[in-house]
Amino acid sequence: xxxxxxxxxxxxxxxxxxxxxxxxxxxxxxxxxxxxxxxxxxxxxxxxxxxxxxxxxxxxxxxxxxxxxxxxxxxxxxxxxxxxxxxxxxxxxxxxxxxxxxxxxxxxxxxxxxxxxxxxxxxxxxxxxxxxxxxxxxxxxxxxxxxxxxxxxxxxxxxxxxxxxxxxxxxxxxxxxxxxxxxxxxxxxxxxxxxxxxxxxxxxxxxxxxxxxxxxxxxxxxxxxxxxxxxxxxxxxxxxxxxxxxxxxxxxxxxxxxxxxxxxxxxxxxxxxxxxxxxxxxxxxxxxxxxxxxxxxxxxxxxxxxxxxxxxxxxxxxxxxxxxxxxxxxxxxxxxxxxxxxxxxxxxxxxxxxxxxxxxxxxxxxxxxxxxxxxxxxxxxxxxxxxxxxxxxxxxxxxxxxxxxxxx
Amino acid sequence: xxxxxxxxxxxxxxxxxxxxxxxxxxxxxxxxxxxxxxxxxxxxxxxxxxxxxxxxxxxxxxxxxxxxxxxxxxxxxxxxxxxxxxxxxxxxxxxxxxxxxxxxxxxxxxxxxxxxxxxxxxxxxxxxxxxxxxxxxxxxxxxxxxxxxxxxxxxxxxxxxxxxxxxxxxxxxxxxxxxxxxxxxxxxxxxxxxxxxxxxxxxxxxxxxxxxxxxxxxxxxxxxxxxxxxxxxxxxxxxxxxxxxxxxxxxxxxxxxxxxxxxxxxxxxxxxxxxxxxxxxxxxxxxxxxxxxxxxxxxxxxxxxxxxxxxxxxxxxxxxxxxxxxxxxxxxxxxxxxxxxxxxxxxxxxxxxxxxxxxxxxxxxxxxxxxxxxxxxxxxxxxxxxxxxxxxxxxxxxxxxxxxxxxxxxxxxxxxxxxxxxxxxxxxxxxxxxxxxxxxxxxxxxxxxxxxx
Numbered sequence: 001x002x003x004x005x006x007x008x009x010x011x012x013x014x015x016x017x018x019x020x021x022x023x024x025x026x027x028x029x030x031x032x033x034x035x036x037x038x039x040x041x042x043x044x045x046x047x048x049x050x051x052x053x054x055x056x057x058x059x060x061x062x063x064x065x066x067x068x069x070x071x072x073x074x075x076x077x078x079x080x081x082x083x084x085x086x087x088x089x090x091x092x093x094x095x096x097x098x099x100x101x102x103x104x105x106x107x108x109x110x111x112x113x114x115x116x117x118x119x120x121x122x123x124x125x126x127x128x129x130x131x132x133x134x135x136x137x138x139x140x141x142x143x144x145x146x147x148x149x150x151x152x153x154x155x156x157x158x159x160x161x162x163x164x165x166x167x168x169x170x171x172x173x174x175x176x177x178x179x180x181x182x183x184x185x186x187x188x189x190x191x192x193x194x195x196x197x198x199x200x201x202x203x204x205x206x207x208x209x210x211x212x213x214x215x216x217x218x219x220x221x222x223x224x225x226x227x228x229x230x231x232x233x234x235x236x237x238x239x240x241x242x243x244x245x246x247x248x249x250x251x252x253x254x255x256x257x258x259x260x261x262x263x264x265x266x267x268x269x270x271x272x273x274x275x276x277x278x279x280x281x282x283x284x285x286x287x288x289x290x291x292x293x294x295x296x297x298x299x300x301x302x303x304x305x306x307x308x309x310x311x312x313x314x315x316x317x318x319x320x321x322x323x324x325x326x327x328x329x330x331x332x333x334x335x336x337x338x339x340x341x342x343x344x345x346x347x348x349x350x351x352x353x354x355x356x357x358x359x360x361x362x363x364x365x366x367x368x369x370x371x372x373x374x375x376x377x378x379x380x381x382x383x384x385x386x387x388x389x390x391x392x393x394x395x396x397x398x399x400x401x402x403x404x405x406x407x408x
Numbered sequence: 409x410x411x412x413x414x415x416x417x418x419x420x421x422x423x424x425x426x427x428x429x430x431x432x433x434x435x436x437x438x439x440x441x442x443x444x445x446x447x448x449x450x451x452x453x454x455x456x457x458x459x460x461x462x463x464x465x466x467x468x469x470x471x472x473x474x475x476x477x478x479x480x481x482x483x484x485x486x487x488x489x490x491x492x493x494x495x496x497x498x499x500x501x502x503x504x505x506x507x508x509x510x511x512x513x514x515x516x517x518x519x520x521x522x523x524x525x526x527x528x529x530x531x532x533x534x535x536x537x538x539x540x541x542x543x544x545x546x547x548x549x550x551x552x553x554x555x556x557x558x559x560x561x562x563x564x565x566x567x568x569x570x571x572x573x574x575x576x577x578x579x580x581x582x583x584x585x586x587x588x589x590x591x592x593x594x595x596x597x598x599x600x601x602x603x604x605x606x607x608x609x610x611x612x613x614x615x616x617x618x619x620x621x622x623x624x625x626x627x628x629x630x631x632x633x634x635x636x637x638x639x640x641x642x643x644x645x646x647x648x649x650x651x652x653x654x655x656x657x658x659x660x661x662x663x664x665x666x667x668x669x670x671x672x673x674x675x676x677x678x679x680x681x682x683x684x685x686x687x688x689x690x691x692x693x694x695x696x697x698x699x700x701x702x703x704x705x706x707x708x709x710x711x712x713x714x715x716x717x718x719x720x721x722x723x724x725x726x727x728x729x730x731x732x733x734x735x736x737x738x739x740x741x742x743x744x745x746x747x748x749x750x751x752x753x754x755x756x757x758x759x760x761x762x763x764x765x766x767x768x769x770x771x772x773x774x775x776x777x778x779x780x781x782x783x784x785x786x787x788x789x790x791x792x793x794x795x796x797x798x799x800x801x802x803x804x805x806x807x808x809x810x811x812x813x814x815x816x817x818x819x820x821x822x823x824x825x826x827x828x829x830x831x832x833x834x835x836x837x838x839x840x841x842x843x844x845x846x847x848x849x850x851x852x853x854x855x856x857x858x859x860x861x
Contacts, residue, residue: 184707187707188707191700191703191704191707192704194700194703195697195700195701195704198693198696198697198700199697201693202690202693202694202697204693205686205689205690205692205693206690208686208689208690209683209686209687209690212679212682212683212686213683215675215679215682216676216679219672219675219676219679222668222672223668223669223672223676225668226665226668226669229815230815230818230819233819237822373710373711376711376714377710377711377714377847380711380714380715380717380718380847381714381844381847381848383718384718384721384840384843384844384847385844387721387725387836387840388837388840388841388844391833391834391836391837391840392833392837394829394832394833395830395833395834395837398826398829398830398833399826399830401826402823402826402827402830405819405822405823405825405826406819406823408815408818408819408822
């Protein structure tokens with residue numbers, strides 16, 4: 001169980017957070033139909049900074065997966081420049097034959113519990129996200145949290161998918177770094193999901209190799225009954241074959257945790273893309289505003305000088321059906337000048353917004369890159385450690401078996 | 409007719425297996441452990457499918473050029489082949505060395521078949537020369553086996569590789585198949601050479617020394633195919649009719665043993681094949697697993713080296729798996745298969761012994777009923793009693809010899825399998841340990857940055 005201490009800006013104390021339990025529940029959903037779901041127990045404990053030994057009592061509350069999702073969606077909308085940590089998968093994916101794809105399966109629930117705890121720890125250790133009040137309430141306030149989140153009106157602030165897609169296609173001048181980052185996250189997602197798929201197949205096959213050896217144990221035992229001299233050797237060798245066959249279960253369970261570590265970064269790729277999308281949206285917005293301003297300025301100029309630089313239907317019709325009166329022209333120019341001034345202010349603030357976004361997003365991206373490199377390297381090392389442990393177990397079993405065989 | 413070869417007198421005492429005495433120490437039995445299976449985590453047992461019967465058909469591929477039967481150059485040194493196989497006789501005591509090699513295709517208008525070169529080196533007096541080179545086809549081996557069975561119905565004749573026919577498919581013999589068969593034929597002849605009685609069989613000598621046409625003409629003599637088959641058929645029939653009344657206890661025990669042994673060895677054969685199959689599937693997946701890490705490393709900077717390192721480890725483990733599979737198919741699988749065949753052979757031998765005894769028993773019964781021709785019957789019965797005694801003794805001695813060889817073969821085959829697996833894990837361990845060492849060298853201990861405000 002990992003515990004994490006983090007500082008809260010308005011609550012200056014360290015806290016320990018764990019997701020300690022999972023429980024099956026039944027209830028009624030929004031359509032008043034009965035449903036089964038799993039609830040997770042979040043435990044928090046304030047730790048006095050001076051004396052680590054003195055701990056206050058544990059506070060706890062139950063949350064279900066959909067509430068975690070709500071929290072994350074809120075964070076995504078409220079902090080679009082942050083690479084928001086991902087949640088563990090909703091449904092079991094990349095399964096191999098032994099793992100159940102059932103959401104209620106205890107192994108899946110256990111791994112999800114760990115994943116949810118990991119999510120909370122990621123958020124709590126993020127310099128910006130940890131200070132969010134909604135997050136703090138998620139951890140500490142049992143009742144009324146959902147209403148509190150909805151009252152922030154974050155759903156309204158969310159960018160529509162369509163708008164975002166449109167911007168992605170039409171944006172002319174995005175920051176190159178974000179374009180590169182988008183490509184990187186696509187590659188990362190593709191390669192990790194490929195890796196996880198093949199790993200699952202490898203695990204399946206490895207399971208087969210180990211388990212078939214278990215048959216030796218049974219047959220050796222039966223055979224030993226009719227042998228006088230070979231019997232003892234056969235019998236004891238068979239025992240080691242059973243041990244060998246049984247050992248694969250723990251080995252593969254450990255590997256699942258490794259797979260989960262990779263999965264987290266598979267899902268992080270999507271979070272990276274979300275930040276890139278936001279940038280593209282803002283950039284597109286900026287470009288559109290600049291374009292609009294330029295065209296208004298042109299219109300203004302044309303009206304003022306009476307020349308027609310660009311083709312406009314209004315210009316044509318006025319040419320055909322007669323010029324406007326000077327008063328009308330003056331009015332139009334006035335309106336346009338107002339709009340232009342508004343537009344310039346807007347453009348200025350949008351520019352600033354855009355530059356701020358790029359700056360703070362890129363800072364978080366750098367932070368994320370370092371975290372990713374650390375975590376992935378650690379994961380690869382832990383994978384090597386697992387392989388080494390598996391090899392050592394294999395050597396031990398087969399050394400024992402060889403000794404038994406040689407005494408047959 | 410009288411079969412060729414020396415009538416075996418009291419058979420010579422079986423020679424002890426090399427490297428192990430019957431007085432070898434038995435492992436200490438842990439207290440409390442009976443013959444019942446030791447308790448442990450129950451292994452999940454995978455279902456074993458029935459293996460399909462393999463069948464083969466003569467190749468009709470006429471694109472092969474006709475080959476010359478006799479090639480003067482010897483590509484594989486016979487002595488190196490002999491050393492591959494352990495036999496219980498010390499090399500110095502052996503005076504007959506046989507190798508089977510150099511398979512070649514021959515095409516005629518009717519069929520295509522393979523011949524193998526059989527080289528014999530001997531210092532025995534009864535051989536005119538000290539070295540012989542002949543070519544034999546599978547049919548010739550079949551002929552030899554049936555002649556030996558005929559001459560020595562209660563001796564354990566070594567197994568021949570089976571005739572494989574692909575159901576309905578016309579298939580060329582694959583190189584792998586030919587090589588497996590060649591090895592098995594080589595073992596077959598050498599086992600006969602090592603057998604204290606069979607080694608002096610006349611048909612065996614002719615097989616090793618006669619030219620093709622001499623062998624053909626010799627084969628035509630003697631009882632035909634039908635009569636040869638008849639003996640075993642009659643034996644089976646008589647056993648079906650209700651067994652032997654006066655079967656000595658020893659042979660009943662042998663029968664019971666063989667029934668169980670036959671069961672177990674067949675299951676072991678299936679298990680070993682299944683393991684091979686699973687290992688092959690594992691190998692196939694591993695081949696794809698490593699390169700993904702290399703692909704990933706192309707989009708990374710900081711962790712590119714770690715990823716490439718993992719890729720290289722996985723590739724090395726992949727190769728190690730290939731070696732492990734090869735070890736299985738070269739050693740354990742052929743031996744288990746031979747003993748599957750042996751179990752059938754032994755059941756046949758026991759039936760033939762029973763049949764010989766039933767001949768005696770029926771004659772005795774007939775004597776009890778007919779008072780006439782007492783003297784004639786007595787003489788016949790006397791001959792039959794001798795025959796039964798000879799058969800029993802021959803079988804007893806050969807059985808003991810077979811059991812010792814079996815123990816030796818099993819011990820070496822399974823020890824070899826364990827060795828294979830050990831080498832596999834040791835190789836993989838070394839690979840991953842060196843990767844780990846390379847990683848922890850440039851990895852300085854990182855404090856948990858999550859603690860910082």
